Amino acid sequence: MRDFADRLKRLLVGRPVPSQALGETLLPKRIALPVFASDALSSVGYAPDEVLVTLAVAGLAATALSPWIALAVVGVLVVVVASYRQTVHAYPSGGGDYEVVSTNLGPHAGLLVASALLVDYVLTVAVSVSSGTSYLAAAVPSVAPYKVQVAVGVVTLLAVLNLRGSRESGGAFAVPTYLYMAAIGAMVVAGLLQELTGHLGRAESAGFDIVAQPGWDQGLAGLAGAFLILRAFSSGCAALTGVEAISNGVPSFQRPKSRNAATTLLLLGSIAALMLLSIIHLAGATGVHMVENPATGLTSNGQPLGASYHQDPVIGQIAATVFSGFKPMFYLVTAVTGLILVLAANTAFNGFPVLASVLGRDEFLPRQLSQRGDRLAYSNGIIVLWLGAVAFIVGFQADTNSLIQLYIVGVFISFTLSQVGMVRHWTRELATVTDARSRSRMRRSRVINAVGVAGTGLVLVIVLVTKLTRGAWVTLTIMGFLYLVMNRIRRHYQRVAEEVAVADLHDSRVLPAHVHAIVLASRLHQPTLRALTYAQSTHPTSIEAVTVDTGDGGADRLLDAWDDAELPVPLTILDSPFRDITRPIISYVRSVRRESPRDLVVVFLPEYLVRHWWEQILHNQTALRLKTALLFTPGVVVASVPWQLGLGEGARLSRTSRSRTDIQDADVASRDADASRLAPLPHEEQP
Known part of the structure; x- marks a missing residue:
C-alpha cells in the first residue's frame, strides 16, 4: 500500500526537489504579480456587484452614489499599498503583519493578527472559488445543481498544483491572469471609446425598474441612509483583500527581494484601482441594475421578473453591451473573469502556508507546518488550507453572497494593527538613528503608516458595525477559537520543553533499573x-x-x-x-x-x-x-x-x-x- 501511495504522490506532485534547488523556485516580478496579485485583481469581479446590490436596497436613485463609493475604496487602497510598501522593506522575512505586530505590540496582539489572517486566507479560497463557479453555472446552467462538487474539485486541483511548488503553480497561473487583465483592459478601452463617440449601448437590465425594499421608500434619507452607504462602502472594500499577501510572500521573490516585492505591490494597487473605477463607471454608463433578489427586486412594466430571470454579474453585462457586435470577445471576458476568480485562491495558497510555517516555527501551531515538503513547498500548510476551504464551501453550499459577509473582517483587523505596529517601529528606529537622510526617510514612512492607521481603522469600525449581524460574528468566533487553540499549543510545547530538559547530565539516570x-x-x-x-x-x-x-x-x-x-x-x-x-x-x-x-x-x-x-x-x-x-x-x-x-x-x-x-x-x-x-x-x- 505504501508503494501505491508513493507512486500516486509522485504522479500528482512530482519528483522530490533537493534543498539546494530552493533558489531556483524564487519568483521574478512577472510571475510574482499573477501569483500574489490575482486575489486583489479578481476582487474587481465581485466588488462592483456588492456595491450596486447594497445601494439598490434604497431604489434606483441610490445607485448613482456608486462612483463616489468606488473613489473612497480606491483612496483606502492607495493608503494600504503605500503603507505595505514600508512593511516589505522593514520586515522582508515573510512574517508580514504577524511579525510586525508581534515585534512591536507584543505576542498577544501578534497572535490576534495571525488568527485573523488565517481565517481570511481560508475565506479567500472559499469566496473566490464559489464566485468563479457561479460564472460557470451562469454560462452552463446544467452545472448549477453540482456547484458545490465543482467548487470542491477546483480547490483540490489548486492544492495539487501548489503542492508541486510555487514556481510551477505560478507559471500555470500567469497566462490566465495576464489574459484577464488584457480582456478587462480591452473592454474598458472599447467601452470608453464608445461612450465618447456616443455609440455605447444600454445593458439588458437597464430597461428594468428597481423596487426599493420596504422601509426605504424615502431613499437614502436620514441615519439609515448613511448606514446603507457605509455598508456599501464596506462591501466594496473587498477589493482590498489580498494586498497583504505580498508582505507574507517576500521570501518567494528573487533578489533584491524587498525592492521586487514593493514594485509588485505598486503594480497591483495601480491595476486594481484603475479596473475598479473603470468598471463602476461603465456600469453606470450602460445602466446596469443589480439587486439581491432579482425575481422580486426587478420589474418590467410594473411586473416582477420572476424566478426565471437570471441576473448576470456586472462584468458580464458590461461585456455583453460593449461587445454586442462581437460575441467571441464577450465570451472571452466572461470566461477569463470566471477563471481568475478561481485562480485568485492561489494567492491564499501562497500566503497561508508561509504564515503557518512562521507560526509553527514559533510553536503556536504544530511544528510540522514549518517543514517544507518534497517540492520545497510548505505541503502541510497547503493541505490544512485545502481542508478549511472545503469545509466553508460545503457548509455554505458555495453561496458567494453568504460567504462574502464573513469576508474582509479579519484582513482589516490585521491591516489596522500592522499599521500601528509600523508607527511604533519607526518611532523606535528614530530614537537610535542619527543620520539626517535616514531620519527624514523614517519620518516620511511613519507619516504614511499613521495615515494607514486612520484609514484602515475607520474601515474596520465600519465593517464591524455594518457586517456583524450579517455573518461577521462567525468570523470573529472562529478567530477567537484559533487564538485560544494557538495559545494552548504554545503552552503545551513550553511544558514539554521544561519536562524533558536535562538539568545536569552527570546526575541524570538515563537507564532503567531492569x-x-x-x-x-x-x-x-x-x-x-x-x-x-x-x-x-x-x-x-x-x-x-x-x-x-x-x-x-x-x-x-x-x-x-x-x-x-x-x-x-x-x-x-x-x-x-x-x-x-x-x-x-x-x-x-x-x-x-x-x-x-x-x-x-x-x-x-x-x-x-x-x-x-x-x-x-x-x-x-x-x-x-x-x-x-x-x-x-x-x-x-x-x-x-x-x-x-x-x-x-x-x-x-x-x-x-x-x-x-x-x-x-x-x-x-x-x-x-x-x-x-x-x-x-x-x-x-x-x-
Whole structure:
C-alpha cells in the first residue's frame, strides 16, 4: 500500500526537489504579480456587484452614489499599498503583519493578527472559488445543481498544483491572469471609446425598474441612509483583500527581494484601482441594475421578473453591451473573469502556508507546518488550507453572497494593527538613528503608516458595525477559537520543553533499573523465532514469551511445539474465557509494569511486511490494536519485528534453522553478558 501511495504522490506532485534547488523556485516580478496579485485583481469581479446590490436596497436613485463609493475604496487602497510598501522593506522575512505586530505590540496582539489572517486566507479560497463557479453555472446552467462538487474539485486541483511548488503553480497561473487583465483592459478601452463617440449601448437590465425594499421608500434619507452607504462602502472594500499577501510572500521573490516585492505591490494597487473605477463607471454608463433578489427586486412594466430571470454579474453585462457586435470577445471576458476568480485562491495558497510555517516555527501551531515538503513547498500548510476551504464551501453550499459577509473582517483587523505596529517601529528606529537622510526617510514612512492607521481603522469600525449581524460574528468566533487553540499549543510545547530538559547530565539516570522483554507468540513459526532472536540480542534482564488461550486448542499446540523445540525462553499462557486476545495481553503487560515501576517493559511484536497494499487488510490487525493500546502506557516500549512475505522456499528453510541456532547462541551470550555485568571490574574496590 505504501508503494501505491508513493507512486500516486509522485504522479500528482512530482519528483522530490533537493534543498539546494530552493533558489531556483524564487519568483521574478512577472510571475510574482499573477501569483500574489490575482486575489486583489479578481476582487474587481465581485466588488462592483456588492456595491450596486447594497445601494439598490434604497431604489434606483441610490445607485448613482456608486462612483463616489468606488473613489473612497480606491483612496483606502492607495493608503494600504503605500503603507505595505514600508512593511516589505522593514520586515522582508515573510512574517508580514504577524511579525510586525508581534515585534512591536507584543505576542498577544501578534497572535490576534495571525488568527485573523488565517481565517481570511481560508475565506479567500472559499469566496473566490464559489464566485468563479457561479460564472460557470451562469454560462452552463446544467452545472448549477453540482456547484458545490465543482467548487470542491477546483480547490483540490489548486492544492495539487501548489503542492508541486510555487514556481510551477505560478507559471500555470500567469497566462490566465495576464489574459484577464488584457480582456478587462480591452473592454474598458472599447467601452470608453464608445461612450465618447456616443455609440455605447444600454445593458439588458437597464430597461428594468428597481423596487426599493420596504422601509426605504424615502431613499437614502436620514441615519439609515448613511448606514446603507457605509455598508456599501464596506462591501466594496473587498477589493482590498489580498494586498497583504505580498508582505507574507517576500521570501518567494528573487533578489533584491524587498525592492521586487514593493514594485509588485505598486503594480497591483495601480491595476486594481484603475479596473475598479473603470468598471463602476461603465456600469453606470450602460445602466446596469443589480439587486439581491432579482425575481422580486426587478420589474418590467410594473411586473416582477420572476424566478426565471437570471441576473448576470456586472462584468458580464458590461461585456455583453460593449461587445454586442462581437460575441467571441464577450465570451472571452466572461470566461477569463470566471477563471481568475478561481485562480485568485492561489494567492491564499501562497500566503497561508508561509504564515503557518512562521507560526509553527514559533510553536503556536504544530511544528510540522514549518517543514517544507518534497517540492520545497510548505505541503502541510497547503493541505490544512485545502481542508478549511472545503469545509466553508460545503457548509455554505458555495453561496458567494453568504460567504462574502464573513469576508474582509479579519484582513482589516490585521491591516489596522500592522499599521500601528509600523508607527511604533519607526518611532523606535528614530530614537537610535542619527543620520539626517535616514531620519527624514523614517519620518516620511511613519507619516504614511499613521495615515494607514486612520484609514484602515475607520474601515474596520465600519465593517464591524455594518457586517456583524450579517455573518461577521462567525468570523470573529472562529478567530477567537484559533487564538485560544494557538495559545494552548504554545503552552503545551513550553511544558514539554521544561519536562524533558536535562538539568545536569552527570546526575541524570538515563537507564532503567531492569528491562523485561515480552515476546508475543501465536504459533511457533519463523516470525516468532525471529522475534525471540531479536529480543535476546538486546540482552534484557529477563525474557518470556506470551500467548493467549482462547479455548480453540491453539495454546496447547503451541506449548507442545515449544517443549519439542527446547527453546530456552519460558512460555506464559494467558487465559481468555471471552476469546479476546488484546485485552489479556494489555492487562498482563500493565501488571508487569505495576509490579516494578522503575523497570522498562519491552514488548516484541512479530509483524508481516506484505507485498501488496490490499494484503495489509488480511494481516497485522491484532498487532495494530495492541500497538495502539500500549502506545500510551508509561514505561512500555513496543518493538515491531518485521517478517517479509514472499521469499522463496530455500530462504524459508535456511532462515528457520538459522533462527533456532541464533536463539541458542543468543541465550548463551545473554548469560555471559549477565555474568560480566555481575563480575566486578579490575579497578573497582572489593567490599
